[in-house]
Amino acid sequence: MSRAKGLTFAMGSVALVSAAQLGMRWSMTRLPEPSQWLDALSSGGIDYVALGVVLAGIFAYALSMLCWLLALRDLPLSRAYSLLSISYALVYLLAAGLPWFHEPFTLSKSLGVALVILGVITINSRSAPATSPRNTP
Amino acid sequence: MSLLLLLLACGLTCLGQVAQKFAVESWRDRPSSALQKLRSGWLWLALFSLGLGLLVWLLVLQRMEVGVAYPMLSLNFVLVTLIAHFVFREHIDRRHWLGVALVIAGVLLLSRHA
Numbered sequence: 001m002s003r004a005k006g007l008t009f010a011m012g013s014v015a016l017v018s019a020a021q022l023g024m025r026w027s028m029t030r031l032p033e034p035s036q037w038l039d040a041l042s043s044g045g046i047d048y049v050a051l052g053v054v055l056a057g058i059f060a061y062a063l064s065m066l067c068w069l070l071a072l073r074d075l076p077l078s079r080a081y082s083l084l085s086i087s088y089a090l091v092y093l094l095a096a097g098l099p100w101f102h103e104p105f106t107l108s109k110s111l112g113v114a115l116v117i118l119g120v121i122t123i124n125s126r127s128a129p130a131t132s133p134r135n136t137p
Numbered sequence: 138m139s140l141l142l143l144l145l146a147c148g149l150t151c152l153g154q155v156a157q158k159f160a161v162e163s164w165r166d167r168p169s170s171a172l173q174k175l176r177s178g179w180l181w182l183a184l185f186s187l188g189l190g191l192l193v194w195l196l197v198l199q200r201m202e203v204g205v206a207y208p209m210l211s212l213n214f215v216l217v218t219l220i221a222h223f224v225f226r227e228h229i230d231r232r233h234w235l236g237v238a239l240v241i242a243g244v245l246l247l248s249r250h251a
Contacts (some may be wrong), residue, residue, distance in 0.1 A: 025203035028195055054195070060189075088208040095204035103202040108246055115243030117210045122236030123214055 006074025009067045010083045016064035018090045023057035026100060075116075079122035085120040088113055139200040140251050146197055147188035151216045156183035187214060205250045211240050 009126045030050035032040040040046050071080055095103040160179035174180070197206055215237050221227040 021198075021203050021207050023194060027150040029198070033199060034196065057223075058191070067187075089210065091207045092204040095202065098208070101203070103204045106250070107251055109205060112243045112246035113204075113208045115239050116211045116245065117243075119210055119239030119241075119243060120214060121238045123218070123233050124241055125232065136232045 002074040006071050006080075007083075008084045009071035010075060010080055013064045013067035013071060014087045014090065016060045016067060016083060016134050017084075018087045018094065020061035020116060021055045021059065021087075021091050022094060022098075022101070025095070027053035027057065081124040085117045088117055088120075139197060142193055142197045143201070143206060143251070144212075146190050146193040147210065147212045147216060149186045149193060150210075150213055151220070152219050153186035153190060154182045154213075155215060156180075156186060168204060169189060201251055210249050215240055215244075235236055239240050 027047075027050040028046045031054070036106070056091075068080070068084075075083075095101045096105045156179045160177050162175055163179060164174055202231055216228060218233065218237050222229050
């Protein structure tokens with residue numbers, strides 16, 4: 001039963017971190033670059049919706065870390081990392097599929113994401129060393 | 138430039154992970170109160186690097202597609218494996234190295250879209 005709880009928290013962490021990454025990308029493309037921050041402040045040309053989404057993204061990201069820690073109470077670290085690699089595919093597929101992102105599918109990008117996921121699963125397919133990182137930010 | 142920022146974000150995150158490890162180990166060696174724990178330099182280094190890493194990451198997302206940049210963060214697995222091997226002298230088996238090679242191949246492929 002605790003295993004099911006661990007899986008639930010891990011999938012919650014995957015969903016939250018994916019939403020956080022997409023939200024941060026959406027909003028950062030609508031905010032000025034660092035060299036234009038002073039101009040934007042003095043002219044008042046700041047998109048407050050985008051600013052709010054950045055903050056919400058950071059909050060969702062922090063919440064995903066919390067879910068991750070709760071998942072680790074019931075799941076071995078290696079299993080949890082393999083599950084986390086689902087978020088790479090999720091973010092790539094959603095950024096390509098959702099209309100707001102304009103990030104087209106290509107063969108080489110898809111292959112790159114697939115290789116990365118295969119690599120992470122291979123690294124964690126046996127008892128992994130305790131030093132494996134939480135893949136942040 | 139985007140790739141340099143991405144590497145910087147990875148490096149800062151990795152530094153944060155290592156500092157966390159040192160913080161936890163120093164608490165284990167010397168049992169202390171919560172207040173003393175908060176005075177650990179390693180803890181503050183960990184928080185500082187993770188926070189700065191997040192800020193750098195936001196700048197990466199301003200310049201790169203998230204569908205490309207986010208999977209490239211798996212470079213952290215490579216960095217931490219190298220640190221575990223060369224700094225902490227941990228044994229890394231062949232399957233683990235194979236996974237590291239796969240991650241590097243995937244990241245190289247993705248970096249062409251940076």
